[in-house]
Amino acid sequence: MIRTIILSTLLFGGLWAQDDLLELIQDDSDVSTPIWGTFKATRIVNAQSIEMPKPRILEFMILHRFGSMSDGFYDLFGMDEAVIRFDLKYGLNDHISLGAGRSSLNKTFDLFSKIRFLRQTKGQGSMPISIALFTKLEMQTITRDMDMPDRLTFDVQALIARKFNRSFSLQIMPTYIHRNLVLTQNEKHELISFGIGGRMKLSKRTSINFDTFFPIGDRQDSYVQSWGMGYDIETGGHVFQLMVTNAQGSFESEYVEHARGQLEDLDLYIGFNITRVFSL
């Protein structure tokens, strides 16, 4: 009996001590909520990020790469030349976005989709990662003696990302590229690589980003592993991404498989991406 009294005193002592009314009702607010802003833009540097246009948002992106810096001041570190790609993409809902783009490199048109299957959440029953599938169809339209099927390249990527904290996010990208036409017999039609990318925020609106793709299987002798280092600046409806990279093309089969630049001769490319969103 004494134990009961002591116990109940302890129990109710807790109740008396409550000075916040909110504690009087059971807290069931512990539901899981989605994580926002794993990356600022839909690209990390060259690589696709887990981000996609928000529902009913049309996104216009310009991806501009100057020429090689190797000639130095003579052509102002490559600024006399440019390879440019631009695209439009639209967020159908929280999971699906579709887009189309065009690059001046080989006059390549492309159609692409990003579909998010899982979204990282926090709270009860939280999901530790986000997963999306990126697919693209590329078509060269440069005047050349080629059959239509030979002009096509297919890209499939799984994007698996995690925002570890407010500053640091990491993403891995198993990538499969199929080229209908290869230039020499030594080159393969099917190429597999493993991409990794990340960002570290410097302030609320700026971050340092990187990405690279490791080849899986053999490559031709001229192959160079691609990489990019970038700096993101976000200003409301715009995101500016400044970068140095060793790949000049900014569509998948180019920046994953056809990087050419070498660090030694400063044979690298300066570039920038600009994202502008429109609310429809």
Next chain:
Amino acid sequence: MKKNIIICLLILAPLFARNIYFTRSGKVSFFSSTPIEDIKAENEQVTCVLDLDKGEVSFRIPILGFRFRNGLMQEHFNENYMESDIHPNASFKGKINDWHEIDLTNKVRSIALEGTMTIHGVSKVISEKGNISIDNGNISGDANFQIKVADYDVKIPKILRENIAKVIDVDIQLVLKKK
């Protein structure tokens, strides 16, 4: 043993029972208007508790619960302005002035509230006006007031100063049920 505790609880319960009204689905919306753009967000996950004996009232507003029509605004709101990973909730804790002179009926009558508002981790003593009424055992409350963004250390970068109002209109609508 278990039985004893339950008996104890039953005997003592009336002594501790407080006349509590509450909701977990109160509505708060805010509105920022500038010549460049209007920004509006709604939140229907507001928890509010009212102690009918003392006229004390507490709010908890989960920042992630604010829904914008434009998803990018929602992201920036959480990431850049409210920093909801560090400050997940806004709250208010206070009391209704002259509570014991207020005759709660189904006729809407105005009240004055006083207490501490905490937004973005910054607490400020405020006093605002609102309305209250009771109908079918449900207490309805609403309030309409303004918040100065700078009071709560929410920084707007220079480039966006024309897009976001310095003073935000806030609207609260609540229906409280007895606990």
